[in-house]
Amino acid sequence: MANHLTNAEHFPLNESYRFPLYGIVTSICLGLVILVITELTYSYFTRHIFKENVTLKLALRFLFTTLGIITLIYIPVFYVAAIINGDNFNLYALSIGLLITLAICAILITIAYALEIYSLYKNQLEQGTLLIQNGNRKKVVPIKDVLYGYSANKVVYLVEENNTITATDFTLQTLEEKLEGFSFFRASRNVLLQHRAVKEIKAIENGKLSVRIQPNFLEQEQLKIVVSRYKKKEFMLWFENRIPVLSTIEV
Incomplete structure (x- = not known):
């Protein structure tokens, strides 16, 4: 949405303004997919990785594993979305969009899971x-x-x-x-x-x-x-x- 509004012709008061329904729907769908990926990855780490030990190294491994899976999903989704929308494949747009997506995801995942991982660490210290x-x-x-x-x-x-x-x-x-x-x-x-x-x-x-x-x-x-x-x-x-x-x- 922020990227959409950076162009003057897309500003709501402009006569040529068109509500970015396609972009919003795509972002919501991609966001839901990312949410599912993150939760499944965290569930796997909780059962198999964090079960034995919880360290900063393993927490970073969880973060980068999740971001890696998101990257693998994002690229084909971007390509298919470009075809559906009738646009040509744009490597620059893919790179910028992917970097912004990964940056936002890294921040949100850290905020969402930091306390949970810390709780696992505290529990490990108490029960190890x-x-x-x-x-x-x-x-x-x-x-x-x-x-x-x-x-x-x-x-x-x-x-x-x-x-x-x-x-x-x-x-x-x-x-x-x-x-x-x-x-x-x-x-x-x-x-x-x-x-x-x-x-x-x-x-x-x-x-x-x-x-x-x-x-x-x-x-x-x-x-x-x-x-x-x-x-x-x-x-x-x-x-x-x-x-x-x-x-x-x-x-």
Whole structure:
């Protein structure tokens, strides 16, 4: 409608004005098709993709998958509409129309589904669990209760808020993959932290950071967690974004 009114001859007060019924009907039909595509795509992601994990990367994957499907539908619809309307195929008009459509769709999809995806993420944080097998015994640990995981003598342990320490059959890499999206950070080669475990951060030589955690069940030689200067910026960004007020930081 806005594009239609940009031409003076199409302005309602102009004598040659014609109500753009065809354009409006086409836009409504295309809008309904886009709505159905978006809802079906979201339903698929909810059942198969977001069921296991919800991350920003997966949310963007949902958005771009939806826009890709819309693009595949838009091109033949534009071509058929041009034939029905008796117009010649215009690549420029197709490109501009497609870009405007995708831009509008991206904004509306983000507005419509951002809260729903965030709710799935919050629900995941509250209900996510780890199944730990130790010999013939299995234990379910709520991820929200885990403060950190660490590796010692080729065994990976989990430390919970209630000071429980549990040996697992995971590697630290496997544990990191399972905890993706749950605000954990690989602070060093053998420690995976949740921000609530950080008690103190101290700047040390060569641009590194020394991190103290709580509760501390690490072996004596592993009491000192050192974040390399290469991961320092990433670590502080992760830490500051998760905690409104920082714990004690000494420089």
